Amino acid sequence: MPFAAALLDLDGTLLNTIPDLADASNAMLAELGLEELPQEQVATYVGKGTPHLVARLLQERDTEAGRADPQARFQQALAAFLRHYHACNGRRAVLYPGVVEGLQAMRAQGMKLAIVTNKPTEFTPPLLRMKGLDAYFDHVVCGDTCAEKKPHPMPLLHACELLGVQTAQALAIGDSLNDAQAARAAGVHVLAVPYGYNEGASVHDLDVDAIVSSIEDAARWAGEH
Numbered sequence: 001m002p003f004a005a006a007l008l009d010l011d012g013t014l015l016n017t018i019p020d021l022a023d024a025s026n027a028m029l030a031e032l033g034l035e036e037l038p039q040e041q042v043a044t045y046v047g048k049g050t051p052h053l054v055a056r057l058l059q060e061r062d063t064e065a066g067r068a069d070p071q072a073r074f075q076q077a078l079a080a081f082l083r084h085y086h087a088c089n090g091r092r093a094v095l096y097p098g099v100v101e102g103l104q105a106m107r108a109q110g111m112k113l114a115i116v117t118n119k120p121t122e123f124t125p126p127l128l129r130m131k132g133l134d135a136y137f138d139h140v141v142c143g144d145t146c147a148e149k150k151p152h153p154m155p156l157l158h159a160c161e162l163l164g165v166q167t168a169q170a171l172a173i174g175d176s177l178n179d180a181q182a183a184r185a186a187g188v189h190v191l192a193v194p195y196g197y198n199e200g201a202s203v204h205d206l207d208v209d210a211i212v213s214s215i216e217d218a219a220r221w222a223g224e225h
């Protein structure tokens, strides 16, 4: 049976958002009097949502000031990150090759499309609009839409419900273990792209149906299965 829907991850799958996320991370670290981190290291903290990213940044850098009241320090860091990311969001992020072609091909195959990202709602629709991607999607499920984030299956199950498709007819496409684990737990098929973040690990170790080189390649795979 052909796929009725594709559930697309955002960061590391459709858009390289690391330059903006690293700028916001480093602006936050500087504001707290902490040393900056290279973009490649920030990339390994992306994928489980913004609070996780901020916690990992602090874990790496905040060895002294944060010890007295870690919860207050975390709230201070999170507020600073959110403020800086509002200023950076979309500024340097770029689409990966084959994204537009792939989304168009999936739509032409009659597939419904949804975004399922761990990025918070306050950043996601504005970013999709800035990059000209908003018109392709029937629904957008963000990191704070459901009670749980990926790797929990809830956001993927919620997207299937919104789209009115059975999980067995849905295809998730992502760049990390969070997408792969969520998809397996939800009972949806899943493809991985190799150019994203995956917390610094190899995508070849992921439990996925296939690794595809681009979203265009994913559309081709969906048409053949």
Ligand SMILES: O=C(O)COP(=O)(O)O
Binding pocket: 009, 010, 011, 012, 045, 046, 047, 048, 049, 050, 053, 116, 117, 118, 119, 120, 143, 150
């Ligand atoms: O915000 C994140 O941590 C990553 O978002 P993603 O789910 O689109 O990869």
Ligand SMILES: [Mg+2]
Binding pocket: 009, 010, 011, 012, 013, 047, 174, 175, 176, 196
């Ligand atoms: Mg991702």
